[in-house]
Amino acid sequence: MKSIAQYSARTAYDPQCFVDVDLPDPIPGDFDLLVEIEAVSVNPADARVRMRKTDDGHPKILGYDAAGRVRAVGSAVKGFSPGDLVWYAGDLDRAGTNAELHLVDHRIAAHRPGSLSASEAASLPLTLLTAWELLIDKMGLKPDQPRHHESILIINGAGGTGSMMIQIARLVPGLTVIATASRPETKSWCENMGAHHVLDHRADMAAQLDQLGIETVDQIVLLAAPDKHFPTAAGIVAPFGAIGCIVPFDNPPDMNLLMGKSASFHWEFMFARPRLGGEKSARQGEILTTATDLVQSGRLRSTLARTLSPLSSETVRTAHELIESGQTIGKIAITKNLINQENKND
Amino acid sequence: MKSIAQYSARTAYDPQCFVDVDLPDPIPGDFDLLVEIEAVSVNPADARVRMRKTDDGHPKILGYDAAGRVRAVGSAVKGFSPGDLVWYAGDLDRAGTNAELHLVDHRIAAHRPGSLSASEAASLPLTLLTAWELLIDKMGLKPDQPRHHESILIINGAGGTGSMMIQIARLVPGLTVIATASRPETKSWCENMGAHHVLDHRADMAAQLDQLGIETVDQIVLLAAPDKHFPTAAGIVAPFGAIGCIVPFDNPPDMNLLMGKSASFHWEFMFARPRLGGEKSARQGEILTTATDLVQSGRLRSTLARTLSPLSSETVRTAHELIESGQTIGKIAITKNLINQENKND
Numbered sequence: 001m002k003s004i005a006q007y008s009a010r011t012a013y014d015p016q017c018f019v020d021v022d023l024p025d026p027i028p029g030d031f032d033l034l035v036e037i038e039a040v041s042v043n044p045a046d047a048r049v050r051m052r053k054t055d056d057g058h059p060k061i062l063g064y065d066a067a068g069r070v071r072a073v074g075s076a077v078k079g080f081s082p083g084d085l086v087w088y089a090g091d092l093d094r095a096g097t098n099a100e101l102h103l104v105d106h107r108i109a110a111h112r113p114g115s116l117s118a119s120e121a122a123s124l125p126l127t128l129l130t131a132w133e134l135l136i137d138k139m140g141l142k143p144d145q146p147r148h149h150e151s152i153l154i155i156n157g158a159g160g161t162g163s164m165m166i167q168i169a170r171l172v173p174g175l176t177v178i179a180t181a182s183r184p185e186t187k188s189w190c191e192n193m194g195a196h197h198v199l200d201h202r203a204d205m206a207a208q209l210d211q212l213g214i215e216t217v218d219q220i221v222l223l224a225a226p227d228k229h230f231p232t233a234a235g236i237v238a239p240f241g242a243i244g245c246i247v248p249f250d251n252p253p254d255m256n257l258l259m260g261k262s263a264s265f266h267w268e269f270m271f272a273r274p275r276l277g278g279e280k281s282a283r284q285g286e287i288l289t290t291a292t293d294l295v296q297s298g299r300l301r302s303t304l305a306r307t308l309s310p311l312s313s314e315t316v317r318t319a320h321e322l323i324e325s326g327q328t329i330g331k332i333a334i335t336k337n338l339i340n341q342e343n344k345n346d
Numbered sequence: 347m348k349s350i351a352q353y354s355a356r357t358a359y360d361p362q363c364f365v366d367v368d369l370p371d372p373i374p375g376d377f378d379l380l381v382e383i384e385a386v387s388v389n390p391a392d393a394r395v396r397m398r399k400t401d402d403g404h405p406k407i408l409g410y411d412a413a414g415r416v417r418a419v420g421s422a423v424k425g426f427s428p429g430d431l432v433w434y435a436g437d438l439d440r441a442g443t444n445a446e447l448h449l450v451d452h453r454i455a456a457h458r459p460g461s462l463s464a465s466e467a468a469s470l471p472l473t474l475l476t477a478w479e480l481l482i483d484k485m486g487l488k489p490d491q492p493r494h495h496e497s498i499l500i501i502n503g504a505g506g507t508g509s510m511m512i513q514i515a516r517l518v519p520g521l522t523v524i525a526t527a528s529r530p531e532t533k534s535w536c537e538n539m540g541a542h543h544v545l546d547h548r549a550d551m552a553a554q555l556d557q558l559g560i561e562t563v564d565q566i567v568l569l570a571a572p573d574k575h576f577p578t579a580a581g582i583v584a585p586f587g588a589i590g591c592i593v594p595f596d597n598p599p600d601m602n603l604l605m606g607k608s609a610s611f612h613w614e615f616m617f618a619r620p621r622l623g624g625e626k627s628a629r630q631g632e633i634l635t636t637a638t639d640l641v642q643s644g645r646l647r648s649t650l651a652r653t654l655s656p657l658s659s660e661t662v663r664t665a666h667e668l669i670e671s672g673q674t675i676g677k678i679a680i681t682k683n684l685i686n687q688e689n690k691n692d
Contacts, residue, residue: 133608138610239618239619239621239622240618240619245605248602248605249601249602251598252597252598252599252600252601252602253598253601254598255595255598255599255601255611255613256594256595256598258613259591259594259613259615260615260618261613261615261618262479262613262614262615262618262619263613264484264610264611264612264613265601265610265611265612266610266611267601267604267605267607267608267609267610268608269605269606269607269608272585272586272606272607272608273585273586273608275585276585
């Protein structure tokens with residue numbers, strides 16, 4: 001099968017960052033789906049994994065988010081048949097989705113919404129699972145369960161995960177959803193995703209909240225630059241509130257800032273659950289199934305902002321370069337076929 | 347009223363650390379109980395507050411835990427009458443309980459269990475609320491709701507809070523309760539409080555867990571020396587597990603150690619809730635009422651280890667000195683009257 005591989009940790013500006021290789025077709029294990037990849041999307045996590053590649057002579061296939069079609073199923077697979085359209089966010093410990101064919105444990109995959117194109121669908125799983133696991137499973141928000149006089153602050157709302165978090169937070173009636181952005185186009189994007197208010201995270205956020213008549217925020221999520229934003233977040237989080245974070249700190253944060261408020265801090269690392277394996281990983285299949293329903297009923301929508309094609313070493317490199325610019329809005333997907341052919345293939 | 351006051355931040359070895367003073371009797375506000383103090387207990391928090399006293403010429407009364415009898419009630423008080431026996435953990439922002447009379451908002455107080463003496467009762471509220479707010483309200487354990495193949499590790503189980511945490515964790519059927527201690531007498535104390543296993547926190551805890559056939563622990567609480575124990579806790583906490591902490595760090599902890607496990611960190615600061623005031627503080631009254639029932643039915647018991655009397659500048663100073671030795675087991679209470687008179691007064 002055609003695959004996009006890397007052999008060493010190279011900058012995304014290096015034309016040799018990725019190479020097109022031909023590898024043997026993978027054979028599904030008992031619990032696996034063998035999936036024909038139709039579209040993938042690229043996440044900041046892909047870029048972080050790329051830079052950890054050791055120069056051991058073996059090719060590594062990156063790519064986690066995917067939309068595809070089931071070609072074959074393992075002997076223990078339940079609920080999926082060849083021909084089914086699926087989506088999933090993958091597993092850090094297996095070969096990635098930047099390839100013609102891909103193996104995924106069926107318990108972390110789900111039937112994807114037919115109302116989305118392959119590239120629209122591929123844009124969602126990883127950020128959707130990250131947002132859902134943090135806001136719903138850890139921070140305790142529940143769709144359709146009202147919150148009164150409560151608010152959430154999503155720092156860096158225009159990125160892929162921020163865009164999903166705004167939408168998921170808006171599933172909670174009464175919750176005031178505040179996002180941050182720093183440019184006119186990212187501010188508009190956040191409003192378009194459903195944010196009630198958008199702050200500028202380059203200016204004094206406490207002062208901007210004050211102007212909105214909001215003294216403290218119940219839940220705060222740090223999606224970028226946590227070292228910079230943690231002290232601010234600690235200052236504005238409400239007593240008994242929580243701060244969530246999805247990216248590592250460069251330096252240890254002063255956790256004592258949260259003590260007097262009896263506050264909590266939650267990490268969210270999407271790949272922690274697939275790593276558990278078996279039934280413990282199946283929560284991701286459940287979340288994606290719920291999300292499919294929410295997309296079909298129009299309550300969640302794709303955060304796709306830009307599509308590249310075809311799926312090749314050059315488009316993957318370009319996507320990594322864009323991601324690392326820190327200027328992207330929403331998600332970047334790469335389709336196997338040319339964009340104008342995509343609808344015909346769906 | 348006779349009161350034990352401090353005027354400046356002095357070491358507990360200084361005979362002038364506390365002084366006996368006579369202050370005007372306090373007058374209850376609308377929501378207050380005026381309480382005749384029968385016994386108090388001393389907590390590490392008292393010692394930390396003592397060292398923060400500024401030398402402003404004004405007397406400060408420490409003491410938070412108390413068992414007493416209601417003498418008068420404010421106009422808005424519901425559920426309490428003069429003569430009622432009460433217990434509570436107090437409010438950092440008001441005068442303390444080391445006095446003949448004390449004011450407390452009735453919403454953070456409760457009727458105390460009649461099965462305990464005043465000193466046994468005074469030993470519980472602060473540590474009980476700390477343990478309950480962390481294990482039940484934050485970490486999600488529930489009495490009588492079974493947990494399977496789950497465990498909790500209570501680092502420093504023989505202290506006042508550790509002793510309550512062991513007992514509260516044992517209210518959860520199926521949960522394996524592991525405490526730590528470092529001396530034969532503290533190990534016995536933890537076993538006596540209900541710990542299934544007791545580790546030595548001065549030796550390799552991961553290796554000791556390994557010998558018990560336990561690879562990871564779901565919930566870990568740091569009750570002392572968090573800088574020393576945090577890296578160990580991060581290593582042995584289970585994926586999606588949580589670390590709770592009740593004492594400040596000397597240096598910022600390396601929170602990234604928890605990221606790959608998608609784990610959580612919870613602060614517990616008992617005085618955060620009284621500070622919220624009004625109905626938001628009433629959760630503490632609820633918890634203490636539940637605890638009274640649990641004590642009456644024999645499911646929770648006092649952690650009192652030593653009683654001093656009478657309540658004076660000298661006994662308060664001695665209690666602070668003992669607390670600061672770091673060698674205490676369970677709780678130290680001080681009764682207003684001589685110990686052998688206590689039962690007659692109850």
